[in-house]
Amino acid sequence: MTVPSSTGTSRHSPEPQGSRHKRRMTRKSRRLWLVLACLGCFAVATGLVLNAFSSSIVFFMAPSQVLKAPPASDRVIRLGGMVVAGSLRRSLEGQTPINQFEVTDGQAAIDVRYEGILPDLFREGQSVVALGTYRGGSAFIASEVLAKHDETYMPKEVAAALQRSGKWDPRFGKPPSSESLNSMARGATGGSNGR
Amino acid sequence: MIHIAYTHWPYIAASYGCALLATLWLGIGLALRLHRATTRLALLERPDARRKPTV
Amino acid sequence: MTKATHQPLSGRPAQGAFLHRFANPGRFLRLSRWLFPALCAFSGVFLAIGLVWALLFSPADWQQGDAVRIMYLHVPMAILASAGYATLAVCGVLSLVWKHPLADLAAVEIGPVGAVVTALCLLTGAFWGKPMWGAWWVWDARLTSVLVLFFLYLGHIALIQAFDDPQRGYRAAAVLAIAGVIDLPIIKFSVTWWNTLHQPDSITLTHAPTMPSSMLLPLSLCMIGFATGFAALVTGRLKAAIIETRAQQMLTRRARPLSESA
Incomplete structure (x- = not known):
């Protein structure tokens, strides 16, 4: 599987225990910083490219x-x-x-x-x-x-109830939020819920 | 109350069908692979146990 | 899939190397003995209930009609595609920085499952978009960045196979996995940063879900089912890979005394 490959960090080289431990720590943390630095540079480069091309990325204009x-x-x-x-x-x-x-x-x-x-x-x-x-x-x-279509979801029955009770006309925008849906649907069939 | 989809049902069927096919492919493939690997290992380990314990 | 390395360890007793190399994998095999069946059972139960609920008992949407039932597939696949890639990146870091012995093996097994999940996300999205938007595919920011994610998965799989020395393949794939992490925030924020055809996320950390509980519940069940299913597949594949490698090592060890004595 993982054979000690020729990267220089051989775990089995005969060295005094203390210095080998310290070298492995520094090498590992150096690798970590290298990975983070490369990722950071890549992120900055991508951000700049996306910013430059943002006018082409928009799917539509308002x-x-x-x-x-x-x-x-x-x-x-x-x-x-x-x-x-x-x-x-x-x-x-x-x-x-x-x-x-x-x-x-x-x-x-x-x-x-x-x-x-x-x-x-x-x-x-x-x-x-x-x-x-x-x-x-x-x-x-x-x-x-x-x-x-937008990100709101509403069951058909609830929408019909809301429209019937006059609480919402779909031609004029988004349906009411889901938090108020349950109470409104209950109120729509019975009395009004004073929204 | 059961809703049987009547609007856009071909698209729904195609989506669920693709998901089912993919799950079956991955699942059955894994089952076969596991079976093959374990029997192979068992075959290799059995003759070793009869000899003197080397490991 | 995993090509065994046949480099002999000069001067080292084969027995010691064998034990050292499989210290962690052995622990994983013992873990998977109960984890794999548990994940499979969880996934089966949650998916059986969730999908039947979604397909037959959840309400139709007022504007999308019954096509909204595709959402119960598409949303979990999309989340798992990104989560799977994040896991690949973590495996890449573990492999490059800590040289964890199982990290490479895990990356080999996660890649294909993630690729299938991303492909399913794109496919179900197309089946959902055609009746809703009127188009199978558009090049808006969300769809394009998920397509890029799919190609990242394919590239990861290809890199592992491309080298004669598997270690170089693992390392190149780990680098790709880490570099490609850039795509994940782009996918997440594409619908808020730019004008897209794809709608904004319905479930976020910052506002209440724009979905009633009659739809949120089956979606959550499907999400848990698919997530545990993903984990079950990866655990099972990793278990199979470790067993295969162990069998290959036994074959190599057995062949060596014969070749040395010849």
């Missing part, structure tokens, strides 16, 4: 970022944000369905026009990422739309 630094009209970018409630307009051009909706990040909104069938999870109040080109002003032509 509407306010696009308006602040508008990209060239022939550059394909990704636009991400929430679909504004009430902004979805469906129409038909020949055989292809046309969808137009507004995407917002809370500060600015951009109109998106997409030809094709929207993904299953698409709905108003949901986040999307649209791939396409920015045509200036507030117009974005999308060639692909991906639905983005």
Whole structure:
């Protein structure tokens, strides 16, 4: 298995016990510091590289970022944000369905026009990422739309109960936090829970 | 109350199927390897025990 | 898998070297005699309950429908992929700095299991992403960094096999394992540092889980089941490797007097 290899740290060399013990300690701690130093340098280098390329690492730009630094009209970018409630307009051009909706990040909104069938999870109040080109002003032509879902999970029955009782409209943002879910669901079927 | 998945069930089946296959592959592979290794060692150790104890 | 080294120890009695070399492995074999069956049993029970609960009794999500059941596979696999690599890095440090005799053997056995787990994470992620996002794969920061982790595992396995002298392979693999640790914080924080399609983590140390207990419980059971399963596989593989090495050493020892007398 591990044979004493020719690294110089032979455990079996005939030396007085004291100096061999001290040399093994120093050599081992030196190796440890070497490993830590190399790891540290590597970490710094990686951090610098990631920082330099951070603009390419982002998967999408928010509407306010696009308006602040508008990209060239022939550059394909990704636009991400929430679909504004009430902004979805469906129409038909020949055989292809046309969808137009507004995407917002809370500060600015951009109109998106997409030809094709929207993904299953698409709905108003949901986040999307649209791939396409920015045509200036507030117009974005999308060639692909991906639905983005957030990290909140809620059982279907609980969501239905909350919507029925009027405590939450999914078109206007995230569902309430899970901590209050149990009490709200209980209150939704009975009386109100004063949230 | 049992929920039988009806939306997106092919994707669910594919995921659970892949996980099951991987577990079986690793598990059965390990069982075979352990069996082979222990019988080999037992075979080697048996004739040694009959001779004079060298180790 | 582990190529036995056939370098003779000049001037040393074979008996002493044999005992010294297997001092730690012997202890591990005695440990694994009860640890391995215990881990297998734990894993089996928790996975049986957890997966059946997840697949058949957990609620559907209000926006994802039943596809959320893939989460009960994907999340444990993702956590184990990172945890497994962290263990590889620890084995690398133990091997390079302390020259622990079992560290290299453990690294050899953890690598393939970790690679399979990472591949499962990516696969279940694709099966989950296609109906939810509308894409099998996107090059966002989280997915790309997990793919990098997969290649790190493959590189680790390849390095061990690549050298004639297994010690050099172990050392190169240990260096790769330690260097690749950089990827782990990138994976963890990719969803907070950059805009990604992948959603942020639902379970963190800083805020309450964004998941109700009806989903959190089966997820926890699956997590424990898969984690003990990972540990069981690695323990069993390590046990097999030690037994194989011991058998190989006995063969070599037996062959030597014959060759010397010839």
